[in-house]
Amino acid sequence: MLKITDLVKRYGSGEPVLKNLDLTVEGETVVSVIGSSGAGKSTLLRCINRLVEPTSGSIVLNGAELTKLRGRELRMARRRIGMVFQSFNLVDRLTVMENVMSGRLGYLSTWAAVSRRYPKEDIRRAFELMERVGIAHYADNRADGLSGGERQRVGVVRALMQQPEILLADEPTASLDPKTSEQIMQLLRDLAGELKLPVLINIHNVTEAKQYTDRIVGMRYGRIIFDDAPAALTEDAMEAIYSGSPAADRAGAGLKEAS
Numbered sequence: 001m002l003k004i005t006d007l008v009k010r011y012g013s014g015e016p017v018l019k020n021l022d023l024t025v026e027g028e029t030v031v032s033v034i035g036s037s038g039a040g041k042s043t044l045l046r047c048i049n050r051l052v053e054p055t056s057g058s059i060v061l062n063g064a065e066l067t068k069l070r071g072r073e074l075r076m077a078r079r080r081i082g083m084v085f086q087s088f089n090l091v092d093r094l095t096v097m098e099n100v101m102s103g104r105l106g107y108l109s110t111w112a113a114v115s116r117r118y119p120k121e122d123i124r125r126a127f128e129l130m131e132r133v134g135i136a137h138y139a140d141n142r143a144d145g146l147s148g149g150e151r152q153r154v155g156v157v158r159a160l161m162q163q164p165e166i167l168l169a170d171e172p173t174a175s176l177d178p179k180t181s182e183q184i185m186q187l188l189r190d191l192a193g194e195l196k197l198p199v200l201i202n203i204h205n206v207t208e209a210k211q212y213t214d215r216i217v218g219m220r221y222g223r224i225i226f227d228d229a230p231a232a233l234t235e236d237a238m239e240a241i242y243s244g245s246p247a248a249d250r251a252g253a254g255l256k257e258a259s
């Protein structure tokens, strides 16, 4: 379970971009985070894996407080959090297999990592997952020879190789055509169920969020103002999430306040 309490993030001395957020994600739920550009969606995801340092608040993953960790402990905790990126973040000149196996680096000794001596079990698991997502036949191909959808599948398998306890996806379909985008959303949804993994997806495409996720979290300038099932995302709720400006938000407008 991921439990975020009273999370604040301020970049430098500016206004907070996350304002006392509370969010709990349990089980194999697929949760989408929607909101205007600048609402703080990426910052929220990046605070969870500490790519961005939270200013204050608590982020607990299966009993472990992530905000307090430093050094080795932080590296150990990070491997429990899988991340899938909009731009895939693959190493182009490496093969699909090498990219996938880089998901295991956090588990290997320095010597094993440098010499790329992966345990047999890791290799078996890599093939199993690559088969599952339909890229096993590309294992020895260079990553830059693949289509966008195939590259994102590599990114998903790499994240799963970490044996994560949660999967974070930062606009995973934004670089893909509509059909491929739907396939990736379906894949994330299916994998959440198969691996009993909670998935948190930052996404701009509200139609996909409604179709492929169990729960929608709507952010407006640093606050969560909607958190419910897709069917509850009415036009009024959409208006509250997407209208306004940071200045209007500072003045206190919002769905929670209005209701």
Ligand SMILES: Nc1ncnc2c1ncn2[C@@H]1O[C@H](COP(=O)(O)OP(=O)(O)OP(=O)(O)O)[C@@H](O)[C@H]1O
Pocket: 011, 017, 035, 036, 037, 038, 039, 040, 041, 042, 043, 044
């Ligand atoms: N490294 C940074 N330094 C300073 N300000 C930042 C930094 N990263 C993000 N911000 C600011 O924080 C706010 C929230 O940005 P964030 O990227 O989290 O929003 P978002 O909802 O993910 O937007 P988008 O949908 O456009 O990606 C924005 O005002 C942004 O300019």
